[in-house]
Amino acid sequence: MAHTAKLFGLVYKSLANKEIDFDSDSLKVMLCTSAYTPNQDTHQYTSSVTNEVAGPGYTAGGVALANVTVTYDPALNALVLDADDVSWPTSTLTARHAIVYDDTPATNKPLIGYVTFESDISSTAAPFQIVWNASGIVRLTAS
Template sequence: MAVSAKFYGKFFNSAFTKKVDLSADTIKVMLCTSSYTPDQDTHDFKDDVSAEVTGTGYTAGGATLGSPALSYTGGTNTLAFDGADVSWAASTLTARYAVVYDSTPGTDATRPLIMFVDFGADVSTTAGTLTITWDSAGLCSVTVA
């Protein structure tokens, strides 16, 4: 299964115009079914995301991402976004995507999207734990050159 992680293109505009503060805001990870089609170029706020997962052990809006942080590696010119692994214990659900967004603003129309993960296929749990173990290099990165 090929897993891919991508920033939403408009995240960078949100970051540069101070709509997202990764060091102070609450960042969440929500799960979506295969009915959601991510649009990296046009989706900018949570209200653009559809088909959120429902199921036992899952709370609408998703789980809070612990320790969100940005780091820059000069030798490779890489800016990486990282955070703690996320899990849903005792869950029964099926997901295809994870969507990371800033949940601090007051409405879904103002909650900026940051990135999404395509699991490559549906992942499911039945009274088990679904864990997203982020890559050691971070959730997602971009090369600045």
């Protein structure tokens, strides 16, 4: 399946304002239905995200990313954010988007990026898993 992954444009503003710390903050991924339309240019915080999925085996707010790493790839002049794949082991849900965000701030939880699946993906009392790209979840490249 072909999925589309993008950064929220205002992630750069959140990074510059020290609202996100990839090394120490708790990063999470939540799932949303097709009724949510990510706006790359105006959505900065989770308060802009609507239509989060609900169902057995899914907790509102999503799951924490485990084993987060931040590395620099000198061959590509890129900062790489990566983490373990995520799973909702026994879930019943239908999702179209995966939203990565910083859960550490008490309010104004900054959005980082999102994946829009090619079509709705469902699970019925079964695992729902996201396997991140082998080159990382986020790559910030200096040109």
